Amino acid sequence: MTRKYEPLTATEAAKYRTRVTLLGTAGGPPWWDGSDRNGISTAVTVNGQVYLIDCGEGWGPQFRKSGLGPAGFQKGLDNLRAVFITHHHSDHMVDYPNLLLLAWHNGSDGLKQPIQIHGPGDRGVLPPIFDEDKREHLPEVFHPKSPTPGLVESSEKLLQAYALDINDRMRDNAKQDLREIFQFHDIELPAGTGDDPNGNPTPAMDPFEIYRDENVRITAILVDHRPIFPAFAFRFDTPDGAIVISGDTGVCQNLVTIAEGADLLLHECIDLDWVDGLLGPDSPKPDPNLMQHMLAAHTAIEQVGPQAEKAGVNTLVLTHLVPGNTPVEKWQKAQVGFSGNLVVGEDLMHFGLGEPQG
Numbered sequence: 001m002t003r004k005y006e007p008l009t010a011t012e013a014a015k016y017r018t019r020v021t022l023l024g025t026a027g028g029p030p031w032w033d034g035s036d037r038n039g040i041s042t043a044v045t046v047n048g049q050v051y052l053i054d055c056g057e058g059w060g061p062q063f064r065k066s067g068l069g070p071a072g073f074q075k076g077l078d079n080l081r082a083v084f085i086t087h088h089h090s091d092h093m094v095d096y097p098n099l100l101l102l103a104w105h106n107g108s109d110g111l112k113q114p115i116q117i118h119g120p121g122d123r124g125v126l127p128p129i130f131d132e133d134k135r136e137h138l139p140e141v142f143h144p145k146s147p148t149p150g151l152v153e154s155s156e157k158l159l160q161a162y163a164l165d166i167n168d169r170m171r172d173n174a175k176q177d178l179r180e181i182f183q184f185h186d187i188e189l190p191a192g193t194g195d196d197p198n199g200n201p202t203p204a205m206d207p208f209e210i211y212r213d214e215n216v217r218i219t220a221i222l223v224d225h226r227p228i229f230p231a232f233a234f235r236f237d238t239p240d241g242a243i244v245i246s247g248d249t250g251v252c253q254n255l256v257t258i259a260e261g262a263d264l265l266l267h268e269c270i271d272l273d274w275v276d277g278l279l280g281p282d283s284p285k286p287d288p289n290l291m292q293h294m295l296a297a298h299t300a301i302e303q304v305g306p307q308a309e310k311a312g313v314n315t316l317v318l319t320h321l322v323p324g325n326t327p328v329e330k331w332q333k334a335q336v337g338f339s340g341n342l343v344v345g346e347d348l349m350h351f352g353l354g355e356p357q358g
């Protein structure tokens with residue numbers, strides 16, 4: 001095995017051509033008591049070009065603090081090359097509008113090439129109603145004309161909601177047309193794969209390419225985060241090594257497939273005791289069905305090590321921690337069943353791949 005990947009300071013990480021920065025490491029929409037973790041977001045940097053994965057709450061201010069922008073320039077989105085959204089849960093998307101609306105004030109005006117944004121396409125069909133038989137009132141469909149939009153449609157509608165600001169700044173401040181700054185893409189599933197959003201389990205498949213440039217080749221695979229569909233894990237193959245980001249997922253073979261032999265696996269994790277306290281037999285509102293439902297969509301501390309072991313990854317980095325206020329010592333139990341290197345992620349933790357330059 002090559003060296004272990006240990007967290008670096010921003011200054012140390014800046015010596016590496018390929019680096020990974022955890023911008024935010026909390027999962028879930030709640031504001032966790034006693035935790036200062038920001039919402040889930042990660043940056044991969046190769047050759048000074050930044051690739052952003054998910055836009056959880058606070059990613060923007062965290063990006064400023066991360067030192068990823070060019071030296072001496074405190075805004076820094078001029079190096080942002082592409083953005084990838086794992087799935088359309090609010091905790092991964094809530095600060096996405098910030099990117100669309102603030103980028104042109106923070107480095108992305110006058111770009112030579114548009115920022116490419118890739119995310120899951122339209123789900124196509126509504127998910128089933130959980131515990132339908134037990135519900136007194138069934139929910140009315142929200143926005144029935146398009147109840148399950150994908151990345152392209154969501155992005156266009158977000159921009160429409162801010163048309164006044166956008167028109168004002170293009171007319172009054174001669175800002176570049178946002179349609180030249182961003183290009184939106186729905187990630188298309190390969191033909192014949194996973195085309196039943198309400199089917200279970202997620203079908204086994206091979207990773208498929210969604211993006212490639214001179215720095216990086218990015219592949220995706222479906223992971224198990226029912227009823228959200230599609231939900232993806234991403235793999236970044238760079239000249240200095242491979243980085244895999246699990247997105248949100250229960251234990252699933254596809255994650256092992258895409259993570260095989262990766263240098264860094266950034267994996268989500270959930271604390272079962274927290275779920276138990278919320279819904280378990282001794283909780284104020286016991287609900288074994290809902291508990292099972294939540295557990296199927298996430299990977300517990302006890303389950304993540306064996307997944308990383310099967311994939312044979314060098315270093316497992318826990319992120320998207322639910323709840324955000326579980327102590328680090330408890331997350332460290334994820335080492336059980338994993339013979340590689342475990343790091344419990346913290347906001348603004350950096351990793352360098354390959355050898356330091358210069």
Ligand SMILES: [Zn+2]
Pocket residue numbers: 087089225228248
């Ligand atoms: Zn999710």
